[in-house]
Amino acid sequence: MIARLITGLGKFGVLRVGSVGRAGLFLFDSLLNLVSTPLKWGRVLKQIEFIGWQSTGLICLTGAFTGMVLGLQGHSTLSRVGSETMLGPLVALSLIRELGPVLAALLMTGRAGSAITAEIAIMRNNEQIDAIELMGLNPLRYLVVPTIVGSVIALTILTWIFDLLGIFGGYLVGVKMLGLPSGTYFGEISRYLEMDDIIGGVYKSLSFGLLIAWVCCYKGFNTGFGAEGASKATTQAVVNSSVLILIWDYFITSLVF
Amino acid sequence: MIEIDNLHKQLAGKDVLRGVSLRVEKGEFFALIGQSGCGKSVLLKHIAGLLQPDRGRILIDGEDLSAARGKDLERIRSRYGFVFQNGALFDSMTVYDNLAFPLREKTRLNEETIREKIAQGLDQVGLKEVESIYPSQLSGGMTKRTALARALVMEPEIIFFDEPTTGLDPIIAKTILELFNTCHEKLNLTGIIVSHQVPDIFQIAQKVGMLHEGKMITADIRDGKIDTDNPIIQQFVEGRVDGPVQYK
Numbered sequence: 046m047i048a049r050l051i052t053g054l055g056k057f058g059v060l061r062v063g064s065v066g067r068a069g070l071f072l073f074d075s076l077l078n079l080v081s082t083p084l085k086w087g088r089v090l091k092q093i094e095f096i097g098w099q100s101t102g103l104i105c106l107t108g109a110f111t112g113m114v115l116g117l118q119g120h121s122t123l124s125r126v127g128s129e130t131m132l133g134p135l136v137a138l139s140l141i142r143e144l145g146p147v148l149a150a151l152l153m154t155g156r157a158g159s160a161i162t163a164e165i166a167i168m169r170n171n172e173q174i175d176a177i178e179l180m181g182l183n184p185l186r187y188l189v190v191p192t193i194v195g196s197v198i199a200l201t202i203l204t205w206i207f208d209l210l211g212i213f214g215g216y217l218v219g220v221k222m223l224g225l226p227s228g229t230y231f232g233e234i235s236r237y238l239e240m241d242d243i244i245g246g247v248y249k250s251l252s253f254g255l256l257i258a259w260v261c262c263y264k265g266f267n268t269g270f271g272a273e274g275a276s277k278a279t280t281q282a283v284v285n286s287s288v289l290i291l292i293w294d295y296f297i298t299s300l301v302f
Numbered sequence: 303m304i305e306i307d308n309l310h311k312q313l314a315g316k317d318v319l320r321g322v323s324l325r326v327e328k329g330e331f332f333a334l335i336g337q338s339g340c341g342k343s344v345l346l347k348h349i350a351g352l353l354q355p356d357r358g359r360i361l362i363d364g365e366d367l368s369a370a371r372g373k374d375l376e377r378i379r380s381r382y383g384f385v386f387q388n389g390a391l392f393d394s395m396t397v398y399d400n401l402a403f404p405l406r407e408k409t410r411l412n413e414e415t416i417r418e419k420i421a422q423g424l425d426q427v428g429l430k431e432v433e434s435i436y437p438s439q440l441s442g443g444m445t446k447r448t449a450l451a452r453a454l455v456m457e458p459e460i461i462f463f464d465e466p467t468t469g470l471d472p473i474i475a476k477t478i479l480e481l482f483n484t485c486h487e488k489l490n491l492t493g494i495i496v497s498h499q500v501p502d503i504f505q506i507a508q509k510v511g512m513l514h515e516g517k518m519i520t521a522d523i524r525d526g527k528i529d530t531d532n533p534i535i536q537q538f539v540e541g542r543v544d545g546p547v548q549y550k
Contacts (some may be wrong), residue, residue: 172390175352180404180456181380187407 071263075189082183085191092195096157097202103156104149108140108207111148112214115139119215120223129223133230134237136215137208141242142302145208146249147294150257153200154286158261161192162282165265166275174266189262197254204250245301252297253290260286303328304349304460304492309358311344318344319355320516326494326509331486333507333523334496335538337547340513342496343387346464349494350384351375362460380408383453383461383491387468389445391437397424397448398433404456423451427481443474447481454485461486463495475499479506500539504528512538514547 119135165188168174177184212234219225264282268274304326311319318341326332336342347353349360351367360367362378370378384390391400401420405411411419424432427447432440440448446466453461463482467475479499483506486493497503504510504523511520512535521530528539537545 168392171388171393172386173392175347175350176384176386176390176392178352179350179379179382179384180408181376181378181382182404182407183376 067267068259068263071189071266072259075185075193075259075262078183078186079190079193082186082190084194085187088187088191089194089198092191093199095160096153096192096195097199100153100156100199100203101206103152104203104207105210107148107152108145108210109214109217111144111207112136112140112211112216113218114214115144115211116215116218116223120219120225129225130229130233132215132219132225133212133232133234136219137212137234137238138242140208140211141238141246143294143298145204145211146246146253147290149204149207149250150200150253150290151287153196153203153254154257154261154283154290157196157199158257158286159279159283161258161261162265162268162279163275165262166268166278169266169268170270170275189258189266192262193255193258196258197251200254200257201247201250204246208246241302245298248301249294249297252293256289256293257286260289303361303363304494305359305361306345306349307359307361309345309348309360310356311341311348311353312356313344317516319348319358321358322513322516322518324511324518324520326492328492329490330509331483331491331493331495331507333503333510334494334513335498335500335503335510336513337538338498341516342513343464345513346462346494346496350382350462351379380456381459383456383458385446385449385453385461385463385466387465389437389449391440391445391448391452393437395436396433397429397435397437397440400437400448401452401455404452408456419455420451423455424448426454426485427451442470443478446470446478450478450481450485454489457489459492461491461493463493463497465496465498467497467499476502479503482506501526501528510535 115136116132119132120129123129123131123135165174168188174184174188177187216227216230220227220230261282264278264285268278304324306322306324309319309322310317322345334342334345344353348355349367351370355368358368362381365378367375367378392403395403398420401423402416405416405419420433424430427450429444429447429451432444432448437445437448466482467478470478479502482493482495485491486506495503495507505526507523509520510523510528511518514534519532519535521528521532521535523529528535530536533546537547
């Protein structure tokens, strides 16, 4: 019984390590293609349009409401200690350092990441990826590299939009609804917000963009058979990306801030 | 010339290929037949370099395909044309872009020359006014023809067909096979065709190989008829239930 349990655990461990190794090699090969072959800018722009432009509405809406909630909650909390004037920095720093990059990445995973996996999985199952290979072409260069570049660029821009709309949402609640002076809200933001906060947020967006493209493309490339396989791959891509974003967020926060 | 030497492959614990050896001469058309699920497509994918054998070698004009990696593999594959069972056309692209894709990526031809080559390629397979259509709007026969046109547009030396007539009505299936034959004769291609379309397939092939229990049994074709006294091939070609091949 115990021997069987240990054998089972061992097999599971070997499978997991193998899977992580294959995913790592996939990323390495993709990055190698990124630096060693000319970029397909047409495909990159298409990805930016799909991942970025088509997500703008969603990002604006969620960014604004996140900022408004922060405004409400922040004002209520700060007023207990008589520091309502700090609402601006609280909203801005929370968004720029943490909530903007993470929430924008999670939203992008749900909206665009799942579609990326599904598309590649269908191409894999319909032998379209084999067809690319048999033309003597490298599918990583055509499918993965443009997605990585597009995802990194799009998520960085989306995060800025999220941050700006969030700060505006906080302004609407703090200034327009709760009566905080407008000069105080923006004045305190400019006083406490530093360039390192903005750069740290950018680092997060860049790494989350890479992470989403990597996980979603890898899952699509390694999909199971049929509609069920594609559906499982899509679910796993979204779940794994989301969990990895939150885990990586801890490490990158401890590294850059 | 394609040479396969003692090829072995195990998939999901099952010995699919158990020492397959084969030789297809330059300009020869080889028909690969066998029971469903016997490993024909697996063998074809090995020759195409999409799968790696557990043991054995595949030589393309003396060059070891199974040992080739990266750019070498891409170079060998550039000599191939492959017509997939379902066409494997890029569904997000029009027929025109499907044919233009390899030309744009692999050659330095200008768009005008590409347009001419595509028109010529579609004409060769008897398709007209389909350039702006998406693959999902094509019928089964048109999909196969488009896939053939895409495979031929790069002027391959070796062409593979994976069950190209499956799911087509008998007339379209025969038309497609005749089309392959015309292209083969005109372009002097070396080809391997996986098909269940017996005996029609013998009209276009010079040699036939049957994959049975992971091994290859070959026979010559003379005047459109199979020339063998092997009981396994005979049973399969005649479609008899009784014989050495047991259907489970």
